[in-house]
Amino acid sequence: MRAATLLPALAIVAACGDDGGGGVDASDVARTLATCTTTIASDAPAFYQRYFRCVTVTKTATGVSIATEDLPPHPSYYWGAASPSYTPFDTSRGAGYAPNPNTLAAQDLTITIPDAPVAAGVTITPDLVDAEAGTNAAEYAGGPIGVALDSVALFSGMAAPGMDIAEERFTFDNHEGHPEMRGAYHYHRPTPGPLEVLVATGAVTTSVPGSAELELYGILCDGTVVLGCVELDGTATSGLDAQGGHLGDLRAADGTTYFTARYHTHVCADARGHGYTPEIHYYAACAR
Ligand SMILES: [Zn+2]
Numbered sequence: 138m139r140a141a142t143l144l145p146a147l148a149i150v151a152a153c154g155d156d157g158g159g160g161v162d163a164s165d166v167a168r169t170l171a172t173c174t175t176t177i178a179s180d181a182p183a184f185y186q187r188y189f190r191c192v193t194v195t196k197t198a199t200g201v202s203i204a205t206e207d208l209p210p211h212p213s214y215y216w217g218a219a220s221p222s223y224t225p226f227d228t229s230r231g232a233g234y235a236p237n238p239n240t241l242a243a244q245d246l247t248i249t250i251p252d253a254p255v256a257a258g259v260t261i262t263p264d265l266v267d268a269e270a271g272t273n274a275a276e277y278a279g280g281p282i283g284v285a286l287d288s289v290a291l292f293s294g295m296a297a298p299g300m301d302i303a304e305e306r307f308t309f310d311n312h313e314g315h316p317e318m319r320g321a322y323h324y325h326r327p328t329p330g331p332l333e334v335l336v337a338t339g340a341v342t343t344s345v346p347g348s349a350e351l352e353l354y355g356i357l358c359d360g361t362v363v364l365g366c367v368e369l370d371g372t373a374t375s376g377l378d379a380q381g382g383h384l385g386d387l388r389a390a391d392g393t394t395y396f397t398a399r400y401h402t403h404v405c406a407d408a409r410g411h412g413y414t415p416e417i418h419y420y421a422a423c424a425r
């Protein structure tokens with residue numbers, strides 16, 4: 138009897154103890170697109186107004202700043218068992234799937250994107266796109282290089298030095314994300330997370346990568362836009378480089394053009410793109 142009355146008190150103490158570290162509190166409601174906070178400045182370009190959620194977007198003199206806590210607005214094993222957003226790791230996806238030892242935690246991340254990016258002059262050939270970090274100077278840096286529509290960090294299509302991205306993917310949850318050692322949750326490949334934003338805003342009817350009417354994932358620090366298997370207006374891709382990229386206008390099906398002649402890549406599990414986020418920055422290096 139006595140033990141039974143003590144247990145709930147202990148549980149509350151343990152939950153409060155989470156506040157300092159990850160900002161994840163067991164008393165919080167689950168984080169979803171409906172419960173997160175979105176603040177987008179009225180002078181920010183229409184692209185951000187229309188497509189981004191759970192972030193704070195501000196206009197700067199020469200670009201846009203996206204600030205994010207990098208907390209996914211969807212369930213994940215990596216929230217940790219005390220979170221209302223926790224879900225068990227799904228090992229039914231195939232042999233080898235097992236979680237990494239990290240727990241996701243709130244980050245203080247700001248990605249700045251230039252309004253008028255300048256091409257770096259690199260020709261993106263298959264030998265440059267080797268999925269290995271540290272093999273040439275045109276690679277994106279390790280860590281966060283962009284933001285997905287659902288506020289999650291985008292990492293490049295390379296594993297940490299000494300690791301293999303094809304091996305790392307066995308630690309991805311059902312939203313194809315996982316946290317690194319500091320708890321920064323991130324995507325490297327086609328994921329339903331950003332597509333759930335498109336479903337919520339009525340732009341598409343499914344969040345299954347490869348099947349949605351249009352697939353937009355996010356934007357990277359050098360100005361590269363990351364799409365899925367099709368163009369922003371739903372038409373087929375063509376003329377892609379070794380990382381699924383090419384120059385083209387980003388025009389929605391309603392005729393709105395968000396970017397003109399903008400380099401973007403198609404992250405797609407089949408021949409309509411490249412299986413991972415980009416590795417080589419087409420535009421001049423990112424502000425760090
Ligand atoms: Zn990773």
Ligand SMILES: [Zn+2]
Pocket residue numbers: 367368374375383385401403
């Ligand atoms: Zn395209």
